[in-house]
Amino acid sequence: MIIDKFLFKKIEVLKKRFYELSFLIIKPEIIHDKKKSVKLSKEYKIIYKIINYYNSYKENKKYLKEIESLIKLDSDKELLEFAIFEKKKNLLELEFLLNKIESLLKKNNNTKNNNTKNNNTKNNNTKNVLMELRAGTGGDEACIFVENIFRMYTMYFKELCWKYEILNMQQGTIKGYKEIIIEIQGKNVYGTLKFESGVHRVQRVPSTESQGRLHTSAITVAILPEEDYNNNLLINIVLSDLKRETFRASGAGGQHVNKTESAIRLTHIPTGIIAECQEERSQHKNYEKAMKVLRARIYQSELKIKNEKLSKERKSLISTGDRSAKIRTYNYPQGRVTDHRINKSIYYLDKFMNGKINEMITALKILEKENN
Numbered sequence: 001m002i003i004d005k006f007l008f009k010k011i012e013v014l015k016k017r018f019y020e021l022s023f024l025i026i027k028p029e030i031i032h033d034k035k036k037s038v039k040l041s042k043e044y045k046i047i048y049k050i051i052n053y054y055n056s057y058k059e060n061k062k063y064l065k066e067i068e069s070l071i072k073l074d075s076d077k078e079l080l081e082f083a084i085f086e087k088k089k090n091l092l093e094l095e096f097l098l099n100k101i102e103s104l105l106k107k108n109n110n111t112k113n114n115n116t117k118n119n120n121t122k123n124n125n126t127k128n129v130l131m132e133l134r135a136g137t138g139g140d141e142a143c144i145f146v147e148n149i150f151r152m153y154t155m156y157f158k159e160l161c162w163k164y165e166i167l168n169m170q171q172g173t174i175k176g177y178k179e180i181i182i183e184i185q186g187k188n189v190y191g192t193l194k195f196e197s198g199v200h201r202v203q204r205v206p207s208t209e210s211q212g213r214l215h216t217s218a219i220t221v222a223i224l225p226e227e228d229y230n231n232n233l234l235i236n237i238v239l240s241d242l243k244r245e246t247f248r249a250s251g252a253g254g255q256h257v258n259k260t261e262s263a264i265r266l267t268h269i270p271t272g273i274i275a276e277c278q279e280e281r282s283q284h285k286n287y288e289k290a291m292k293v294l295r296a297r298i299y300q301s302e303l304k305i306k307n308e309k310l311s312k313e314r315k316s317l318i319s320t321g322d323r324s325a326k327i328r329t330y331n332y333p334q335g336r337v338t339d340h341r342i343n344k345s346i347y348y349l350d351k352f353m354n355g356k357i358n359e360m361i362t363a364l365k366i367l368e369k370e371n372n
Contacts, residue, residue: 007101011054014108018047046108050101057097064090125191130224130296133180135172136199138217141206143172145330146219148353149200150180155355162186167289168277181293190225195327195341195364197223204332214333218326224296243267244287249278264290273297342367 021044024030030037067090070083133150135142157164163185170178184193201218209215246261263278264286275294277286329338330349337352337360338345344363346352352360 007054007057010105011051014047014050018044018051021047043108046104050104050108053097053100053104057094057101060090060094060097064094124194124225125188127190127225128183128185129190129193129226130167130293131182131184131193131196132220132222132224133177134220134222135176135178136218136220138202138215140172140174140176141202141215142217142219143174143176143178144206145176145200145202145217146172146178146180147176148202149219149221150177150182152353152355152357156357157184157186159355159358160186160192162189166279167293168279170278183292190223191365192361193223194225195361195368196221198327200328200330201326202330202332204330222300224300226296226299241269243269246283247278262286266290266294268294268298271298271301273301339364 021040025037025040025044030040064087067083067087071080071087131153133146135146138145154164165183166180167183168179168181170180172178199218199220201216203214203216205212206215243266245265245267247263247265248261249263262281262283263276264283265274265276266287267274273294275290275297277290277293279289280286327339327341329336329340330353331338332349334347335349336345336347337349339360342363344360346359348356
């Protein structure tokens, strides 16, 4: 289950911190610093409780599997009734333990020293990301441009030896794609791609245009940093806050398509944020991928709120995340690509569309350094 994977990752981080604190709190310089000693001791006690509750949670999960196996195999009526009763009791215990863990995780986050306030951007720069490409105005031409931009980015990823995985694709009516969501892993991915968020506009004569008229279409790009298991923006998704829907996949996929309801749509009720996936034949795998997208979108939403507070102190000239802002124009007749935020034009559009985008990204990075 996703919740188990999330807890495992978080507990592994906390275990390392627990061992670190075990040595810190007995150091003479810490003992003599009363303020620091109290603070570290408090954190130590909270993490100790979290680890103990998590160990109990794992034991209960193991017992639940044994009970479920017994229910499937045993035909004895009395034993079956006992097993069903034990299962209900076990599920209540698991719910209690999860609530305790979530409560303590929040408490632990609140006790952390918030000295990383000015380092949020730097920390985010090292993260992997989810990239969302969506067709905007322009109908079929916008869908085709989504495919073009997807190819451009993947060729750039190969140059940097980054790995990527397609999480979801929705085909256009005729050609191209309405939406593509990919997960990208590598070195300093977010720090490199964060300025790509926004509206990418294309000006060209579509192949379907008989009179040779120039058309303007647009797509949106969103770069979502992966959730950070070490900071105080950790997203706790309660399963009762999720609305889960299944539907039949569409697009390529042979006999599987439209015959099984393997596609998943998840709605986070408190925020209204939606994520869906139909790439896999397995409903379970689609659920995992949809959950990954959902967590990233919720995290991005929380991060945006936090960054808006920080921007009152330090205003950046470059947008990093507003998908409504027009950031770049790809003009095919002129062979030109222009970034409107820095008024920079490059006149080798063909090479740019083949993944040679580093000059533009470098220019944006330089301006960010100058502003900071």
